[in-house]
Amino acid sequence: MNAPYSPLASGGLAKLTLAERAARGAEVRVRGLRKSFGGRAVLRGLDLDITAGQFVAIVGRSGCGKSTLLRLLAGLDPADAGMIAIGGALRPERGTVRIMFQEPRLLPWNTVARNVGVGLTDRGGARGHAAEVQAALDAVGLGERAGEWPSVLSGGQKQRAALARALVSRPRLLALDEPLGALDALTRIEMQGLLERTWTAQGCTAVLVTHDVSEAVVLADRILVLEEGRIVEDVLVDLPRPRAHGMPEAAAIEGHVLGRLLRRA
Helix, strand or coil, X not given: CCCCECCCCCCXXXXXXXXXXXXXXXXXXXEEEEEEECCEEEEEEEEEEECCCXXXXXXXXXXXXXXXXXXXXXXXXXXXXXEEEECCECCCCCCCEEEECCCCCCCCCCCHHHHHHCCCCCCCHHHHHHHHHHHHHHHXXXXXXXXXXXXXXXXXXXXXXXXXXXXXCCCCEEEEECCCCCCCHHHHHHHHHHHHHHHHHHCXXXXXXXXXXXXXXXXXXXXXXXXXXXXXEEEECCCCCCCCCCCHHHHHHHHHHHHHHCCCC
């Protein structure tokens, strides 16, 4: 893997201190990760280190192994070989990792609040759960929609509810599998801002799979370029937050990443 590319010597940090992020987020350590489907190797001895509290985006061509890597990190699929340690544990505690998909996957027979509360542990009892759910909905701008049904929400509102569900248990690692891919352009930009604000406030480690390089630049501290199951480039995004689309510095990083992705076209 090439040395990290960085257009600036230093940049802005999110609001939490490094010590706070280390406490709230989970360090990720991956060694020799391999995964095949039907005899086709998708991940080929992949190594990866992510600092606790860091926001990492993964980009690459279709079939390069992005979503497979994310599912392995989230514990949804087993690896064929290799090691994944999250927060120093090979088997992290329940609730350490949460995943958000492209589809909101809300249960139509449950209210918005009940959907958000799915998977909460018994800590705090019913009143504690209700308070946590309401706080999560307030954070994503759905505080007044708690008692409504998912069917009356717009696409962007459903994704806000899905984000609240992912964050309500305060995970140490948030896995994001193209969560904004189905939204219209303006809603997507709004959701990018919301995602950054909630990540900044919670301090968890975040790993985002996306096909949108501009989105990766706006959100991530690092962009990993995957090619044939391996990380071929690790790009540092040393830009102050919050970031805006069209910033000259962001455009330079986007151009660099796109150049790498198109090199084999």
